[in-house]
Amino acid sequence: MTTEAVISVRDLWKVFGHKAEQVPRSAELSALSRRELMDRTGCTAAVRDVSFDVAPGEVFVVMGLSGSGKSTLVRCLTRLIEPTSGQVVFEGEDILGADKKRLRELRRHKFSMVFQNFGLLPYRQVLDNVSYGLEIRGAGRAERNRRAMEVISLVGLDGYERSYPDQLSGGMQQRVGLARALAGDPDVLYFDEPFSALDPLIRRDMQNEVIRLHREVGKTMVFITHDLSEALKLGDRILIMRDGRQVQCGTGAELVGAPADDYVRDFVSDVPKANVLTLRWIMRDRRDGDTLDGPELSPDVVVRDAVRPVLAAGKPVKVVENGTLVGVVTTEEILGVTA
Structure with a gap:
């Protein structure tokens, strides 16, 4: 990956516990397993020395089982969780050095996040939910509504702009969350297991929706999932995590055709290779x-x-x-x- 990467992560650690900052600095402590580190220091290393780049327009998937550190990782990328050490360079700027004002600017203008829990405001109609971020920016009502209607149409919710969240299905609510994230025209969209609570058929529809939207708007996307089939379907490249560490990063074909170790080999063993x-x-x-x-x-x-x-x-x-x-x-x- 070249210096043109939108996101460049280097040596990223997130350690929870007393004197957590000592763990990445110590070769002895950083080499301990998760269990050994807990017994020795009382600390938990949720993300351990992770490095990767995300190219412009790429769909980069981070996947792993529960407890692998993937959700903590994506929250570190937006500083919803403060990393313990390392670098997160976003469009050439190490955002770990950003103050609160700069972080607000980045979150309002440069990246948006779509969560598993839709987080919609129940007392606001779809139109006002979608335009909420623009309202926070200070945009006027006419501008907010115009942009909100554009993205409502983009995600296939025409005719529902005056509905309330409790009048919508789970899949439709997630479309509202997706429209809200798109409304501010961010450079990067972060998805934290957004479809894992949906029924299988609705989940498949939403995966197809992400593929369609990516084709139409070309946004850089970082997508977190525990589902290998979802990762293979969506990802240009996939980072597999285990116990906070990155195990392998590559295309779906690279993971299936040349697994880095037995863990990845077992992970992909049921994947139809011909697909x-x-x-x-x-x-x-x-x-x-x-x-x-x-x-x-x-x-x-x-x-x-x-x-x-x-x-x-x-x-x-x-x-x-x-x-x-x-x-x-x-x-x-x-x-x-x-x-």
Whole structure:
């Protein structure tokens, strides 16, 4: 990742407990397991020496099981929780050095957060819930309403602007929360397990809504989840956490095709590889005797989408990138993933 990263996190720690600041400074203490650290110091290290970058327009997913530190991490990125040590550089500014006034400016103008608990104001209609952040900024009513109506339409809530939250389903309430986050036109949207309380079908609809919105508005997004299928569906890259530490960071294909350790391998063991891996992961070199007069496929084609053309060809299929032959894929490689 280059210096163009919107968010750059370096050596981030969040330790809860008496004299927490001593833990990151001590090689001995920082090397202890969570249980050992608690027994030794009474401290809990919720986030341990985490570093990553988020590129402009990227959907960056942080995932892990309960207690992995993922929600604490995202709160550190916005300083809803104060990190113990490290750096959180947002658009070139280390926000850990920002005073309260600057933090308010960042939260009002630069980033917004969508929570699992919708946090809607029950006595306000959808229109006024969505425009609340603009009201706090000091925008006039006409401007607030105009912008609120734009994002209400964007998230598919046309006709509900005069409804109250208790008149809406859970999925619709979450759309209101999403519209409220978008209303201020932030550079980055943070999502903290926003769909985990929703029914499976509604959750799927909201995942699709995030994909659609990202395609339309191109916002940088940091998305927290404990659901691997959700992470694979939404994320350009995924950071897996365990006991406060980062275990692996990469694309879905990298996690499934080259897991960093047994923990990640177990995590992705039930994922249908053909739905995640691309031809780049299964293609082989050209061999003498290969007849290459058939179709061409890109190395970035997902294996699932290549099954039909490869099987129909009945012979090696060229994998071509920028006009150059980079490999060959046959029925053997396809069946090795899909069988």
